Amino acid sequence: MQNQTKLVQTCLIPIRWGDMDAYGHVNNTVYFRYMEQARVEFLERLGFRVMPHGSAPVIINASCTFLVPLNYPGVVEVRMYCGHPGRSSVPTHYEISLQGSPTIYATGDSKIVWMDVASGKSVPIPETLRAELPA
Template identity: 60%
Template sequence: MDHRKKLIHTTNMPIRWGDMDAYGHVNNTVYFRYMEQARVEWIEDMKVMVRPGGDGPVIVNAACTFLKPMNYPGTVEVRTYVGAVGRSSCQTYVDMLIDGELYAEGAAKVVWMNTQSGKSVPLPDHVRALLEAE
């Protein structure tokens, strides 16, 4: 993990009964949904609406390391961090905790792009300022 990462957003999400699979634990795909929801909340907190059209954030890769199985009932604390910030992108990292204990770690590279052309565009100035603030 990037040692320069900075905490940028924290949210809590309930584990739903339907999040579990036949093995009785949260299905691996749901961890990506938890990360997605946290990412959307963080982006909207920066006053960027996650909607089609114009310029906006997309992810170009996503990863998750499953350390311990999650089970219903429970609440997942999802902590999002930012690492390296580039011209049009930033690297994000996620910790998923239950009762302060780490259950999974994730990452995703977020790229700003023009949704019409499919080409990357520079990060908006206000987003860059928030990401680079100490």
């Protein structure tokens, strides 16, 4: 998917001891939080507050492929890529690694849909966001 996408955000997130599960590695649900944090930082950097009023982004699907277990301590590096947008949605892809490591520990995908919060209906992606996405 990378050749059809644009890197739009990189963020660093410390692994917390409490992120681990009984097997001694980062719990699978935490990876979705890492991807969420990158997504929120990207949108907020562009001036979009993730708030439940007006029009706002929602996620309609999300997936993660776990390649190598992450362990405490460490700092996760999340790279977020966006694909070609549609009228109201944009596909996103994520690569999760440890800071300074070339190893990809997990990959993920999600689809962001812009919607009118009051009606629950999709609306066009704002032009300021569209300008940051692949043409």
